[in-house]
Amino acid sequence: MENLTEEQQAVVEMVRDFAATALAPHAVQWDEDKYFPMDVLAxxxxxxxxxIYVGEEHGGSGLSRTDAVLIFEELAAADPSIAAYISIHNMVAWMVDAFGTDTQRAAWLPGLTAMTELGSYCLTEPGVGSDAGALSTRAVRDGDHYVINGTKQFISGAGSSAWYIVMARTQDTGSHGITAIMVPDGTPGLSFGAEEKKMGWRSQPTRQVVLEDVRVPATNRLGGEGDGFMIAMKGLNGGRVNIGACSLGGGRTAFQKSVAYLKERQAFGGPLIKQQHLLFELADMDTELETARTMLLRAADALENGAPDTVKLCAMAKRVATDAGFHVANQALQLHGGYGYLAEYGLEKIVRDLRVHQILEGSNEIMRLIVGRLAVED
Amino acid sequence: MKIVVLIKQVPDTADERTLDAATGWLNRDAGDNIVDEINERALEVALRVKDGDKSTEVVVLAMGPDEAAKAIRKALSMGADSGIHILDDALAGADATRTAAVLAAALRDTGADVIVAGNESTDGRGGVVPAMVAEHLNLPLVGSLTTLELAPGKVSGERQGESGTLSISAGLPAVVTVTERTAEARFPNFKGILTAKRKPVTTLSLAELEVPATPAHAVIVSHNERPPRVAGTKIVDEGNAGTLLAEYLVENRLV
Known part of the structure; x- marks a missing residue:
């Protein structure tokens, strides 16, 4: 791979070994059983x-955003669903590290970084998705506490997480009236909806998070009142790059399976790879994945260095990579013919898992909205 | 306790391993070179002792070309404290006897309570170097253990034989070798990978070791490529396939 340092090579090697032994052999079964492997996450x-990119002081690894891209690609090459869950968890841990006080970081980060305590990101609501600034979950100050009421939708890890970072309205001033509050599991009034039945991502639970008169100390607020939307969006910049890397990893495996299959599968008097139109298809798939990788590494670099065009590059990379990953996986399924459609071959799972990457962390339509608005703004 | 683990860099068994057609020596560029898995298990034994008692010092020792530094780095990233790299062009092609003499010379001053190694490498599979090292150092060899316990002043464990299980123990210092039935090695964590570079590695040349000079070195007398696989025997059933199959198995001593 391109100009990796010795450490990066060692990191990639380790994650690849870990993913190949701890994730890959179980991925299809976990998907079928809807089993969330919390022991493996630990x-x-x-x-x-x-x-991954949390400071070392409270248990983080202190790696770069580029390292994160490399890591998520490797994890997703074995299992996009688990990789994506780890990506969301990292977003939460980073938000605590970036916006928490020293006391908050010392209290919350050791469990989060060890993944003995999982974190869920709670922004979306049943009636509010892409227009997140209009969310209606409300937190009302009552002495030293906030009392939170509302419902959060499509929450990854809900019911299994130790911490829920809830974006709640503290003022009726649109996106500027939103505050981020850490709600610990077990708080009275916190409950969860039924486990959603999903197309993909079946090895991680998705549920509603229901907050009914949930009282948490005001010291659980992350950042200031009204900072919530900004914190949520900053978290998402990294989340977008990471989810894009998960698409890249899944797409890479689908591509590699296709190369192997076309070399082996005999039809029309020889291996399928001899059919030039199929070779061209592989060429396009490979090119799409490399394009995605290039965009992701560029966005990660911008994020790492706080470049002025970070938001744009993260949005572009997310769209390019998640479209590429899904398209490549879907084409790989097509190249495998009927076998691709069978669960046993592990390909249809990749297609199902990668489909949602085009929808979440800001849908790809929202990515184009972000890029378009930035392109025409004065 | 001070534990020295012997590690060797070998070609990855997952890759195609080939000999150089002209010289007959191993073609090291044909695939990835990695820490021998059996050595990683030996290291795991040492690291578990360290997990239980932080005062344990784990040193890895490797003899090999420049690239062996990578194997040492991997061991350091897994948790070893320091490394010793015996690096000398004059050692290219050293056979087991020479290797053992050199390793023993490097080990002599380490003050190791115990030296742990794999029972045999996955490339050469000679399985004699640890015993030769023990002989040079005048230490007991506690070989081919499948389980073991290291306590202050004592090593004990079990060795599986064809006819039973042997419980063996020895006082320290000693040379211990383990088989692939001991615990699987851990993955290095990110922190380990990042700190490995800051851990000390001592590089030793032959001149710095007290090893008697010897003109002896391994030579390749002849080598052949592995013959291509031939098609298997086909038994056509004409009512007597069972008998033919049984005869075939007996004839080839497969039953």
Missing amino acids: EAGALGMGG
């Missing part, structure tokens, strides 16, 4: 994957 946490 193993990943022990290796440093719970706070």
